[in-house]
Amino acid sequence: MRISILGARLLLLASALTCSEAMATGLPKPGDFYLIARDKFGDFSGSHKIFRRQSDGLYPVTYCSRNYWVRAHTIAWTQVEVENKRSVRVEFNFGKGWRPICENPAREVTLADIGLTEEARDILRQSEADIGAVNRFSAISNSFQKTNSGNKQNGSFHLQ
Structure with missing residues (x-):
């Protein structure tokens, strides 16, 4: 009986450590740069991580003469935070x-x-993958809707 209680405690401790490690991977680390929004009292409201290196899905930007890479959501979020009367700044x-x-x-x-x-x-409101993407099927459909002169086609090309 004692062994099973000890085993259960060890299992519980191991799972708690595993969960805390998994949660810690998303936490800010020394050396990270973030856009941080604060309310009129200076209290934290929200943040988005910004990067010093290029990666898929990131756009190059310059804030105060320093180059960063950000997601489109980050720029949109920044604009909405400012519209909501929060101050946003780059913080290290x-x-x-x-x-x-x-x-x-x-x-x-x-x-x-x-x-x-x-x-x-x-x-x-869009997923990051959908931002700026051209709907391939819409583009194909539109190409069949217009001739080179920009007018809509009348019927099949066989009838012209």
């Missing part, structure tokens, strides 16, 4: 807190700067 995690790096990054980079014309809130 130096291990014992956060150091401000750049004030008002939303003034420096917009969705239009990365070639997106949709509203910020619409971008946030």
Whole structure:
């Protein structure tokens, strides 16, 4: 009986450690850069990680003369936070807190700067994979709808 209780405790401890390790992978680490939104009292409201290296799905941007790579959702989120009267700035995690790096990054980079014309809130409703993607079937369909002159075709090309 004693062995089974001890075994259960060890199993519980091992699973708790595994869960905490898995959760810790998403936590900010010293050396990370984030866009951080704060309310009018300076309290944390939300954040998005920004990167110093290129990776799939990231766009190059410059905040206060420093180059970063960000997701389209990050730019859209920044714009919405500013619309909601929160201050957003680039902050650096130096291990014992956060150091401000750049004030008002939303003034420096917009969705239009990365070639997106949709509203910020619409971008946030989309999955990251769908942003800016052209629907292949719509493009094919549109190519059959118009001739080179831009007018709609009448019937089959065999009838022309």
